Amino acid sequence: MKFKAGKKMRTLNWKKLARNTxxxxxxxxxxxxxxxxEHIVVDDKDKNxxxxxxxxxxxxxxxxxxxxxxxxxxxxxxxxxxxNVNIFLKQFRTSNKEVVAIIIxxxxxxxxxxxxxxxxxxxxxxxxxxxxxxxxxxxKVLGTAEDFLLELIAxxxxxxxxxxxxxxxxxxxxxxxxxxxxxxxxxxxx
Numbered sequence: 001m002k003f004k005a006g007k008k009m010r011t012l013n014w015k016k017l018a019r020n021t022x023x024x025x026x027x028x029x030x031x032x033x034x035x036x037x038e039h040i041v042v043d044d045k046d047k048n049x050x051x052x053x054x055x056x057x058x059x060x061x062x063x064x065x066x067x068x069x070x071x072x073x074x075x076x077x078x079x080x081x082x083x084n085v086n087i088f089l090k091q092f093r094t095s096n097k098e099v100v101a102i103i104i105x106x107x108x109x110x111x112x113x114x115x116x117x118x119x120x121x122x123x124x125x126x127x128x129x130x131x132x133x134x135x136x137x138x139x140k141v142l143g144t145a146e147d148f149l150l151e152l153i154a155x156x157x158x159x160x161x162x163x164x165x166x167x168x169x170x171x172x173x174x175x176x177x178x179x180x181x182x183x184x185x186x187x188x189x190x
Contacts, residue, residue, distance in 0.1 A: 007055040076131050076146045085122055085145035091115060096148040104155055106165050113169040120162055124149050 075082055092099050102110050111119075124132065132150050139147060152158050 007051060007058075009051075009054050010056050012054075072141070073143045074135075074137060074141045074146070075143050076135055077128065077143070077149075081122075081128070082143060082145040085148060086143075088115070088119055088122055089144060089148055096144065096151055099148065100151045100155060103152065103158060103161050103165070106161060106168070108165055108169050108172075111165070113166070113173060116162065116166045116169060120166060123159055123162065124153065129153055 077085070089096065089099060092102075101107075128149070132146065132153060135142070135146075135150075139150070142150070155161070
């Protein structure tokens with residue numbers, strides 16, 4: 001009694017026996033069934049009933065309403081550069097505009113020498129500037145690093161401002177180091 005079902009059938013968890021084990025045993029149900037198999041006639045109605053008993057229930061998938069996809073973040077920088085700029089920005093715990101304002105004002109009280117040295121290495125090169133300036137899309141979908149760099153390159157002579165802040169902080173640090181030497185030298189002259 002073999003037939004193929006057009007539907008997916010349920011999985012039965014059972015241990016398959018070797019054919020010899022099932023048919024050679026004198027008290028086996030399977031031996032009796034194999035002998036009667038030629039005499040059993042299954043009509044289409046019975047066949048359909050058997051299929052319905054053992055088939056998997058059909059799952060009707062409801063059509064989901066398509067929601068407009070939210071624009072994903074647009075990344076213009078390579079992953080490493082973007083990550084480094086984002087790490088730099090996280091140190092300030094302020095908005096991008098406030099960090100740019102620190103650069104515009106040259107406020108060395110809100111940024112450390114180490115932060116400025118790290119930032120100087122992150123300044124965009126000519127290729128990155130061209131890539132950023134050529135972006136014509138919505139600025140809201142830009143990544144944090146890209147948005148910050150776009151604001152930064154809009155500042156006139158931002159590189160010189162950063163280098164000037166760096167020199168000022170280095171001078172203040174050197175001044176503190178040299179103060180005892182200068183005091184000693186001044187006392188020696190008097």
